[in-house]
Amino acid sequence: MAEDRDADHLFWIEPEQRGVFPLDGLVVSRSLAKTTCSDLYQVRADRAFEAVMKGCANRDRTWINADILRLYCELFERGFAHSIEAYQDGELVGGLYGVALGAAFFGESMFHLARDASKVALVHLFARLRLGGYRLLDAQFITPHLASLGAVEISQAARAGGRFSRRFRGLAARAADVRRRCAGARSRGRRRRATARSLLKFHGLVMGR
DSSP, rough: OOOTTSSSSOOOOSSSSSEEEEEEEEOOHHHHHHHHSSSSOOEEEESSSSHHHHHHEEEEEEEOOHHHHHHHHHHHHHHHHEEEEEETEEEEEEEEEEEEETTEEEEEEEEEEEEEEHHHHHHHHHHHHHHOOOOEEEEEEEHHHHHHTOEEEEEEEHHTTHHHHHHTEEEEEEEHHHHHHHHHHHHHHHHOOOOOOHHHHHOOOOOOO
């Protein structure tokens, strides 16, 4: 990451407490479920990756500088990075992006210009990941907002001791299976399409409270 948008160098961070989402643990409020199932936002994937990144960087202070933008766009071109976008009346009003490695998706950042737009994108991301056989959504740092949506913390000691890997074991094997299925689907030219309501119902993501 970068210190700020004008920084000329990058550095790595390994959180002592890492925030992760088990893919069966997303908490969707009744109001969010209602919004997701409505026609308020149209959700798409990988249509505007760079625009999503720029939306995430459009804040008073950001760790996304020009090098980060360039490098992640290269990852997108190579098929590793992906974005989920929420549109309203044809305008991009929210979204998120991250990197897929094996059967894990590493979320990087999200933004919204309209109420709950980024949350709706997150619900769709969960549905896509579960449909694709993924096992984990990494959120890097946990915040009260992410915790309210179901994120949990795993300590550095737990990761080093193997409890992290045991909890989410089988990522490599599942990754190979996901790649085979995705390649097969592309070769057959088939696409699965579903309404937001059916995605929520099928994946059990509505846990209203």
